[in-house]
Amino acid sequence: MVSARLADTPRWLRHHGGKPADGRICRPAGAPAGLSRGLGHGGTQRPALADDPGADASPTKPEPRPPACGGGISLPPEPAGGRRAGRSACWGAELLSERGRVEPSAGRAVLRCDALRARSVAVHLLERPLGWATCRPVAGCEEGAETEGDRHARRRLGSAPHGQGRLRQRRLDPAGGAGALTGGCGGERAMDTPTIGILGGYGNVGRHLVRLLLQHTEAHLVVAGRHLLRAREFARECNAQAGSERVCATYAHPMEPDSLKHAFDGAQLLILASPTGRFAEQTALAALEMGCDWLDVQFYTPKLEALHHLRERIESAGRCFVTDAGFAPGLPALLVRYAATQLEPLEVANVFAVINPQGGFPKTPSLYEFARELMRCRYGAYRDGQWRFSSGLGLGEVRQSEFGFAFGTRTCLPLLLEEMRALPERLPSLQETGFYIAGFNWLVDWVGAPLLWLTGRMFPTLWVRPMANLLHWATRVFSTPPHGAILRLESCGWREGGRQNLVVQLYHPDPYLFTAAAVAAGVLQYLRGEGRKPGLWFAGYLYDPDTTLQEMRAMGVQMTQQRSPIRGACPFCRR
Numbered sequence: 001m002v003s004a005r006l007a008d009t010p011r012w013l014r015h016h017g018g019k020p021a022d023g024r025i026c027r028p029a030g031a032p033a034g035l036s037r038g039l040g041h042g043g044t045q046r047p048a049l050a051d052d053p054g055a056d057a058s059p060t061k062p063e064p065r066p067p068a069c070g071g072g073i074s075l076p077p078e079p080a081g082g083r084r085a086g087r088s089a090c091w092g093a094e095l096l097s098e099r100g101r102v103e104p105s106a107g108r109a110v111l112r113c114d115a116l117r118a119r120s121v122a123v124h125l126l127e128r129p130l131g132w133a134t135c136r137p138v139a140g141c142e143e144g145a146e147t148e149g150d151r152h153a154r155r156r157l158g159s160a161p162h163g164q165g166r167l168r169q170r171r172l173d174p175a176g177g178a179g180a181l182t183g184g185c186g187g188e189r190a191m192d193t194p195t196i197g198i199l200g201g202y203g204n205v206g207r208h209l210v211r212l213l214l215q216h217t218e219a220h221l222v223v224a225g226r227h228l229l230r231a232r233e234f235a236r237e238c239n240a241q242a243g244s245e246r247v248c249a250t251y252a253h254p255m256e257p258d259s260l261k262h263a264f265d266g267a268q269l270l271i272l273a274s275p276t277g278r279f280a281e282q283t284a285l286a287a288l289e290m291g292c293d294w295l296d297v298q299f300y301t302p303k304l305e306a307l308h309h310l311r312e313r314i315e316s317a318g319r320c321f322v323t324d325a326g327f328a329p330g331l332p333a334l335l336v337r338y339a340a341t342q343l344e345p346l347e348v349a350n351v352f353a354v355i356n357p358q359g360g361f362p363k364t365p366s367l368y369e370f371a372r373e374l375m376r377c378r379y380g381a382y383r384d385g386q387w388r389f390s391s392g393l394g395l396g397e398v399r400q401s402e403f404g405f406a407f408g409t410r411t412c413l414p415l416l417l418e419e420m421r422a423l424p425e426r427l428p429s430l431q432e433t434g435f436y437i438a439g440f441n442w443l444v445d446w447v448g449a450p451l452l453w454l455t456g457r458m459f460p461t462l463w464v465r466p467m468a469n470l471l472h473w474a475t476r477v478f479s480t481p482p483h484g485a486i487l488r489l490e491s492c493g494w495r496e497g498g499r500q501n502l503v504v505q506l507y508h509p510d511p512y513l514f515t516a517a518a519v520a521a522g523v524l525q526y527l528r529g530e531g532r533k534p535g536l537w538f539a540g541y542l543y544d545p546d547t548t549l550q551e552m553r554a555m556g557v558q559m560t561q562q563r564s565p566i567r568g569a570c571p572f573c574r575r
């Protein structure tokens, strides 16, 4: 029995018998000290520029970048850095030659134009970060007539009228001097006010999270992503709504660790609300170098291995790294822990989920991550003291649950979440547990799910995009009301000398807000200190279940709870 269980356990958990102690994630014994998945810094690093202040700096050290102003753009004629950078270079050269005179100068191409045109070029650079162009003053720039394009650029940059503008470089120093481009965070901050960085802070989950943190905390928030203009717009909107200047925006991309350090320098906590799980190692290393804690929301199992390899460094640095926060993963293990506080001993605790976003799953970068995860996922549940895995779609272990809220009774598949794996170790009385997910609609269930399973086993990388498109289309066109997300715990155990059932149900009409509320509830505990312990943790094990559920209710998640004595056989385990 034991060997079967170990065989089903991922390689990095086997050395610990598949049981991360007390919810902390164990490091694989004998695992290599670092992981390299070909996403190292070297290939994506911005090439050094001759007159770039950071040209000679080590790639791991933040470059001191004084704000440049004036009227010129300089770029290397042939930037290195692979196909993508090469394409960007062509695009950049075209853009520049449209807007001014490009002259070779000391082995570089220099755009000679007036400050305003240079500013409009900068807008394009902001929108499509090239990773290598810098904006620098160039002697001899002439004033030119303001064109419609320039006016548009000026409006978008919110800058001074023609001739008086200042051009700043694309990467920003969030601590100071960035006010002109960040929506107003460049000013002074109270020393005791925490700063939280949110990569992907203007995405589906991120935007709800930022709003909740604005409402429920005093923290300063730095939202970042690849599109500075989108980040700035969102920051402005939030600041206007909150009547404060607590949100600022900046550019960051995990493939450019320096950009992370520039963006989140001084932050206590970095929240990953972006589908960047494949860069977990680079991002975690940057967080460790910055000396900040980590909280990720990503549904991307391979990131766990990358984080495991850093576990010792995290612990020795005294950092708190929390992974798998959110709706699912995130809440299922926490709900089982909640049941254990109500029923003693707890015998059965299964968690069921239904997700039906209005308008289907949006076609944003996270959909690819989600599709990939569904393609690689395993099906299985814990029964009679061991994990049972299905080789197919888990049809042998399907269950039905009555969700109410007009969702009715749904058939659910046993999806294996890593966070559930440690539960039987923590709660030895548990005989049955698992996470079950309900279908989306007939097309996804009968066509999409088998295809996802099949393609996940045959050339998965080729199929991610078509499968994500299928998920988007099928959930947009074929989904019917009611919309929203439900998480339902069905459990049984003992209380006051008799067997009892406990059912807890959480519901919110917006699955992304639901996820954000679960994350924000953890952040509130983190800020109070009770949710911060050094080490690497699953969110479902670190946060206090009762407090989390209370906080989530305060954020608008509906919760119902029902406890009833069992007469005869338990409706959930039939025992």
Ligand SMILES: NC(=O)c1ccc[n+]([C@@H]2O[C@H](COP(=O)([O-])OP(=O)(O)OC[C@H]3O[C@@H](n4cnc5c(N)ncnc54)[C@H](OP(=O)(O)O)[C@@H]3O)[C@@H](O)[C@H]2O)c1
Pocket (backbone or CB within 6 Å): 199, 200, 201, 202, 203, 204, 205, 206, 224, 225, 226, 227, 230, 252, 253, 254, 272, 273, 274, 275, 276, 277, 297, 298, 299, 300, 324, 325, 326, 327, 328, 329, 330, 364, 365, 366, 367, 369, 370, 512, 515
């Ligand atoms: N645990 C749960 O229950 C749960 C539920 C839902 C979602 N999630 C996870 O939460 C994460 C976010 O989901 P979402 O739907 O909010 O994602 P999204 O809207 O597709 O993207 C979120 C943000 O990430 C930014 N982003 C994307 N790629 C980036 C990159 N390479 N570097 C920097 N920023 C990048 C996007 O901005 P730019 O494109 O402008 O960069 C966007 O602002 C995903 O990992 C998803 O799997 C978890």
